[in-house]
Amino acid sequence: MFHIRKAEWLAPKVRRMEVDAPRVARRHLPGHFVIVRVREHGERVPLTIASSDHETGLITLVVQVVGATTELMCNLEVGEALLNVVGPLGKPTEIDDFGHAILVGGGVGTAVIYPQAEALKRAGNKVTAIIGGRSKEYVIFERELSQFCDAICPCTDDGSYGHHGFVTEQLKDLLEADKSIGAVLTAGPVPMMSAIADVTKPFGVLTVVSLNPIMVDGTGMCGGCRVTVGGEMKFACVDGPEFDAHAVDFKELANRLATYHDQERIAWDRLGHGSNCQLDKQAQCKGRHLEAEAASQSE
Amino acid sequence: MKPSERMKIERQAMPEQEAAARAANFCEVNQGYACSSASTEAERCLQCKDAKCVRGCPVGVNIPAFIDAVAHDDLSKAADILFGDNVLPGVTGRVCPQETQCEELCVRAKKGSSVGVGHLERFVADWAREHRKDLFEPPPPTGKKVAVVGSGPSGLTCAGELSKRGHAVTVFEALHTPGGVLMYGIPEFRLPNAIVEAEIETLKARGVEIITDVVIGQTYTIPDLMEEEGFDAVFIANGAGLPVFQGIPGEHLKGVYSANEFLTRVNLMGAYQFGATDTPVIPAREVLVVGGGNTAMDSVRTAKRLGANPATLVYRRSREEMPARAEEIKHAEEEGVAFKLLNNPIEILGDDEGWVRAVKCIKMELGQPDDSGRRRPVPIEGSEFEIPCNVFIEAIGTKANPLLTQTTPGLEVNKWGYIEIDETNMTSIPGVFAGGDIVRGAATVILAMGDGKNTSASIHHFLINGGVALANEDIEEAVPIS
Numbered sequence: 081m082f083h084i085r086k087a088e089w090l091a092p093k094v095r096r097m098e099v100d101a102p103r104v105a106r107r108h109l110p111g112h113f114v115i116v117r118v119r120e121h122g123e124r125v126p127l128t129i130a131s132s133d134h135e136t137g138l139i140t141l142v143v144q145v146v147g148a149t150t151e152l153m154c155n156l157e158v159g160e161a162l163l164n165v166v167g168p169l170g171k172p173t174e175i176d177d178f179g180h181a182i183l184v185g186g187g188v189g190t191a192v193i194y195p196q197a198e199a200l201k202r203a204g205n206k207v208t209a210i211i212g213g214r215s216k217e218y219v220i221f222e223r224e225l226s227q228f229c230d231a232i233c234p235c236t237d238d239g240s241y242g243h244h245g246f247v248t249e250q251l252k253d254l255l256e257a258d259k260s261i262g263a264v265l266t267a268g269p270v271p272m273m274s275a276i277a278d279v280t281k282p283f284g285v286l287t288v289v290s291l292n293p294i295m296v297d298g299t300g301m302c303g304g305c306r307v308t309v310g311g312e313m314k315f316a317c318v319d320g321p322e323f324d325a326h327a328v329d330f331k332e333l334a335n336r337l338a339t340y341h342d343q344e345r346i347a348w349d350r351l352g353h354g355s356n357c358q359l360d361k362q363a364q365c366k367g368r369h370l371e372a373e374a375a376s377q378s379e
Numbered sequence: 380m381k382p383s384e385r386m387k388i389e390r391q392a393m394p395e396q397e398a399a400a401r402a403a404n405f406c407e408v409n410q411g412y413a414c415s416s417a418s419t420e421a422e423r424c425l426q427c428k429d430a431k432c433v434r435g436c437p438v439g440v441n442i443p444a445f446i447d448a449v450a451h452d453d454l455s456k457a458a459d460i461l462f463g464d465n466v467l468p469g470v471t472g473r474v475c476p477q478e479t480q481c482e483e484l485c486v487r488a489k490k491g492s493s494v495g496v497g498h499l500e501r502f503v504a505d506w507a508r509e510h511r512k513d514l515f516e517p518p519p520p521t522g523k524k525v526a527v528v529g530s531g532p533s534g535l536t537c538a539g540e541l542s543k544r545g546h547a548v549t550v551f552e553a554l555h556t557p558g559g560v561l562m563y564g565i566p567e568f569r570l571p572n573a574i575v576e577a578e579i580e581t582l583k584a585r586g587v588e589i590i591t592d593v594v595i596g597q598t599y600t601i602p603d604l605m606e607e608e609g610f611d612a613v614f615i616a617n618g619a620g621l622p623v624f625q626g627i628p629g630e631h632l633k634g635v636y637s638a639n640e641f642l643t644r645v646n647l648m649g650a651y652q653f654g655a656t657d658t659p660v661i662p663a664r665e666v667l668v669v670g671g672g673n674t675a676m677d678s679v680r681t682a683k684r685l686g687a688n689p690a691t692l693v694y695r696r697s698r699e700e701m702p703a704r705a706e707e708i709k710h711a712e713e714e715g716v717a718f719k720l721l722n723n724p725i726e727i728l729g730d731d732e733g734w735v736r737a738v739k740c741i742k743m744e745l746g747q748p749d750d751s752g753r754r755r756p757v758p759i760e761g762s763e764f765e766i767p768c769n770v771f772i773e774a775i776g777t778k779a780n781p782l783l784t785q786t787t788p789g790l791e792v793n794k795w796g797y798i799e800i801d802e803t804n805m806t807s808i809p810g811v812f813a814g815g816d817i818v819r820g821a822a823t824v825i826l827a828m829g830d831g832k833n834t835s836a837s838i839h840h841f842l843i844n845g846g847v848a849l850a851n852e853d854i855e856e857a858v859p860i861s
């Protein structure tokens with residue numbers, strides 16, 4: 081059992097949790113993630129380690145509620161526990177002195193860039209973070225990032241805070257103004273990462289994305305997390321999750337992420353959200369079918 | 380009973396769930412012997428002085444002795460003998476390829492059918508699970524600590540045998556549940572997870588500590604275990620792991636699985652009961668599986684049970700070359716699996732939304748024998764055709780998982796990435812041993828267990844001889860493995 085020692089809402093549906101996982105904390109480096117199982121018969125979901133403390137053995141996770149498992153997890157309170165936490169998984173971020181390094185975080189992706197900011201600063205970089213959210217309340221980690229960043233540019237879709245518009249616009253301005261930018265590191269929704277790759281490409285700047293494909297084991301055993309990078313099949317859990325943005329096939333990633341949409345809605349419904357969810361008829365009918373089946377099987 | 384009388388007894392059939400019924404459920408196909416059939420089957424054994432069958436068993440089960448106890452209805456004694464040699468008899472009794480191991484060498488196989496060693500083993504193990512909780516007395520501790528990497532059959536066997544000798548053993552497992560392929564790969568209808576769990580519980584009761592959620596190479600490295608965590612020796616048994624894809628166009632489509640992913644979702648994560656469990660699997664409508672081994676057979680039979688119609692297997696050679704256990708092929712056929720032999724997938728075709736809609740195959744014919752001695756399949760030009768499906772599963776093999784070997788400086792591997800060992804089963808790092816699929820490449824449960832058992836003997840000598848390992852041939856209690 082991995083106990084939750086601290087938990088707070090950072091933004092609507094975004095929760096920060098500190099979890100007792102000393103073995104993971106001991107070896108955590110920026111870029112690493114864990115796989116978590118919340119409960120018996122639960123799903124295994126990957127989550128980035130936002131920070132860790134070797135002394136206390138705590139790791140920090142920042143979780144956005146997007147479906148059943150993340151909802152169950154975010155409903156947990158201090159004193160409760162996650163059933164399984166395995167890690168640290170994946171390859172750590174390759175940290176170097178790039179001169180000026182730009183970090184771009186979208187939504188909970190901001191939690192991914194946070195440990196990178198610290199490491200990049202230590203390595204001697206000038207560090208700028210561009211962080212995006214739908215509106216002011218969704219912009220997270222600004223205070224934390226300010227410890228390690230020389231500049232922070234918040235962006236909101238509705239203009240309620242910082243720059244009114246997308247992170248890509250800010251990024252483009254920076255790239256045009258500053259030729260010393262040696263690397264762009266980014267994490268966030270797939271369309272955002274894909275757009276960033278398009279923006280940086282003409283500048284020829286090293287661009288690293290942290291990919292989020294569907295994972296099961298996280299040890300290279302299932303191949304479910306495969307992504308195409310430079311025309312080659314890579315397993316994000318062991319070869320990544322960070323890759324050269326200019327070589328990633330984002331369209332394919334987006335397509336594969338939609339594999340379980342029908343089942344995800346069923347799972348969401350089971351948590352009692354049926355009425356809020358724009359379910360199509362077909363999925364609803366499938367939902368009942370599976371439930372009946374599950375009931376008959378458990379008899 | 381006289382040998383001539385024994386020779387007259389016919390082999391007792393294993394009761395099975397009827398094919399149509401079992402193709403729609405996940406309950407075990409084989410139902411196990413009743414007491415009466417078990418003792419009758421046991422009486423078929425000639426109690427050979429030089430029992431050839433034992434030489435076919437990689438863990439050296441004293442076959443005539445335990446069978447004799449069954450024949451005398453002394454199941455307690457049978458259990459002591461069996462568990463003394465084999466820490467997972469409920470598993471091996473179900474999934475050993477007996478026809479190429481112990482039973483192949485049984486003298487009775489020459490004239491008619493061999494003694495049902497596997498079936499009897501299963502019978503005794505199942506009895507013991509219900510009736511014997513007191514199987515082992517832990518010996519006095521030696522004060523030595525051994526770490527085992529991976530809790531598949533190889534790691535568990537090594538751990539069990541070392542704990543019999545009083546060493547403190549900790550098994551580290553990457554997944555949340557121990558058992559390796561026994562839990563995530565081999566399906567419920569052949570090897571119920573409850574059986575594996577029970578045999579693991581027995582090992583724990585004997586003192587084996589199992590820590591899940593630890594990936595060696597990530598959470599700890601091998602040097603960490605030796606230098607910081609105070610282990611005196613390490614046994615690496617992390618399995619073969621990495622799934623191989625065919626490398627044909629369309630493998631990124633939704634609906635394409637490796638057998639490992641499909642089986643893990645269904646078996647380990649319980650996706651066949653989605654709703655009661657949280658992990659989904661794509662609904663099986665028309666499912667195509669490529670491959671001819673146990674993994675392919677398990678995938679296609681699992682798909683059938685999830686409702687696939689048809690559930691089809693494509694294999695590029697003919698039935699004779701299929702590496703799967705004979706019983707699995709027969710069971711699959713009875714359950715209505717369609718076999719498309721001498722065919723090979725060459726492209727996966729998708730629809731507008733990125734889902735698999737069909738697989739393009741090409742017909743094959745058998746040409747000259749290749750390096751493996753099997754006739755090489757050659758494509759017949761112009762014979763391409765499409766098989767519609769919504770799920771396509773690739774079960775064409777695995778390769779060495781580099782996760783651990785890459786983070787272990789000084790650990791020598793061969794050109795395929797499998798770990799190199801010497802005649803004491805030690806790797807290039809002193810005190811670090813290895814066995815099972817990570818040494819052999821994908822093999823069998825019982826060979827992995829044989830490696831675990833033999834290595835336990837080497838490790839034992841290494842621990843008590845002040846760091847000098849002995850070759851298996853110099854260890855009395857080691858079992859020769861052919």
Ligand SMILES: Cc1cc2nc3c(=O)[nH]c(=O)nc-3n(C[C@H](O)[C@H](O)[C@H](O)COP(=O)(O)OP(=O)(O)OC[C@H]3O[C@@H](n4cnc5c(N)ncnc54)[C@H](O)[C@@H]3O)c2cc1C
Pocket residue numbers: 113123124125126127128129142143144145146147148149150151188191192291292293294295296321337338341344345
């Ligand atoms: C390396 C990595 C790091 C990640 N880090 C974070 C993080 O720090 N914070 C955070 O909030 N999220 C993170 N994610 C995404 C997170 O894993 C998914 O949001 C989560 O699995 C969704 O589960 P669910 O049951 O709540 O939602 P579901 O309803 O199951 O799915 C919602 C969406 O999440 C994606 N998803 C579903 N299952 C998985 C899975 N097993 N693995 C990956 N994606 C899945 C799918 O695109 C799906 O459409 C990360 C993913 C990866 C691969």
Ligand SMILES: Cc1cc2nc3c(=O)[nH]c(=O)nc-3n(C[C@H](O)[C@H](O)[C@H](O)COP(=O)(O)OP(=O)(O)OC[C@H]3O[C@@H](n4cnc5c(N)ncnc54)[C@H](O)[C@@H]3O)c2cc1C
Pocket residue numbers: 299474475476528529530531532533534551552553554557558559560561564565566593594595596616617618619620642673674675677704780782783814815816817821822823824825827
């Ligand atoms: C679907 C399927 C069906 C099969 N059917 C049969 C059959 O009927 N009969 C038969 O004899 N054989 C069968 N086999 C083959 C047999 O299962 C394997 O040969 C055997 O399991 C190998 O045992 P092992 O202990 O070497 O490895 P595994 O069983 O693969 O176990 C390795 C364990 O190590 C863990 N691990 C991996 N990396 C790490 C790490 N870095 N740190 C910690 N833990 C790690 C894994 O999670 C796993 O639990 C089948 C295989 C498959 C896939």
Ligand code: SF4
Pocket residue numbers: 435436437438439440442465471472475477480481482496497500825
């Ligand atoms: S363990 Fe396997 S090979 Fe050995 S006796 Fe039992 S069934 Fe035969």
Ligand code: SF4
Pocket residue numbers: 423424425426427430431432433442443484485486487494496
């Ligand atoms: S070879 Fe056959 S008959 Fe002889 S002891 Fe072994 S099982 Fe019995």
Ligand code: FES
Pocket residue numbers: 294295296297298299300301302303304305306315316317318
């Ligand atoms: S998650 Fe299974 S191989 Fe990456």
